[in-house]
Amino acid sequence: MNYFQKNKKNIIIGVIATLLVAALVALWLQKKVIHSADDIVGVVYPSSVAVGDTLSFEDKTKFAKFKKWDFGDGTTSDKSKGFHFYNKPGYYQVTLIVDNKYSKSFPVLVSARGIPKPKDSMRSTTSIDAQTQAMQFENVQFRAISDAKQFTWKFGETGNIDSKEKLSTYSYKKPGDYTVTLYTDENAEPILHHIKILPAYDPLDDQEVTVEDAYEKVDNDFKYHLQQIANGNSFNVHYNYLLQKYLCNNENTVVKVNDSKANNFYMYCAGLQFDKNNVIQTVKVNFDDTQNCVTKVDINQSK
Incomplete structure (x- = not known):
């Protein structure tokens, strides 16, 4: 009887043990050493700026030994975080x-900044840049387009002066139709703007509401804000509203459009902003087991 035959059992056990150890080492290496682009944690904010505006960037990737930011305009940076300014309008990655x-890209839309008109003896025209429809409790931005130095806002709900800033934010406590009034030192007459405030979905509403009705209200609220993004209205206002109210600040929430390949919420909204003329037909949200956070959004849309 040769050595192999005599120790066959021990040899087989040794080979099996060696393979198990090799498999465990491979799994450990995969978890500790091997990374992918999905492990990159970066923040670029905001996703829409004007020429000369500040774009913030920050890398929070824990395993990174070397990092490099490419802003798509011929400039780069090896800083972990900082600011960048674009000189020309366009769509940048x-x-x-x-x-x-490993690499991860973030879309940024840079719009042209309006060229100021030369001063003359005539008074400059003042207008209000703001939404004409919003939701109850939503933060609505009102911007005065004017060369004036002094601004006084009345948003029509309190009857009092609400702000004295050129760019102001207000949240309406009650639904209804409101007239916004702006006074400046450049205009003899006030500038008016009309806005309609729709009632927001309130999960703590005392009135009897069926489960189906409650989900339908959430779906419709979600649909409304997505459509506002698709229409080119304030991206940050509507995006952050949905992110904070329903998604528990998870930008990677799964989104499926017309039963196509799954995408994450941030990339979907960024594409929705750039690809105009989309009509959101239906929205169906799926909550987690605690009914606190939306974990998946199914969307049907068309052009």
Whole structure:
């Protein structure tokens, strides 16, 4: 009887043990050493700016030994965080490159800044840039387009002066139709703006509401804000409203459009903003087990 035959059992046990150890080492290496682009954690904000506005960027990737930001306009940075300014309008892809192996891109839309008109003896025209429809408790931005130095806002709900800033934000406590009044030192007459405030979905409403009605209200509220993004209205206002109210600040919430490949919420909204003329037909949200956070959004849309 040769050595192999005599120790066959021990040899087989040794080979099996060696393979198990090799498999465990491979799994450990995969978890500790091998990374992918999905492991990159970067923040680029806001996703829509005007020429000369500040774009903030920050890399929070824990395993990164080397990092590089490519802003798509010929400039780069190796800082972990900082600010960037674009000189020309356009659609840019900001790319974060980690360890010269992995990369993640963030879309940024840079719009042209209006050229100021030369001063003359005539008074400048003042107008109000704001939504004409919003939701109850939503933060609505009102911007005075004017060369004036002094501004006084009345948003029509309190009857008092509500702000004295050129760019102001107000949240209506009650639904209804309101007249916004702006006074400036450049205009003899006040400038008026009309806005309709729709009632917001309130999960703590005392009146009897069926489960189906409650979900329908959430779906419709979600649909309304997505349509506002598609219409080119304030991206940050409507995006952050949905992110904070329903998604528990998870930008990676799964979104499926017309039963196509799944996308995350941030990338979907960014594309919705750039690809105009979309009509949101239906929205169906899916909550987690605690009914606190939306974990998936199914959307049907068309052009």
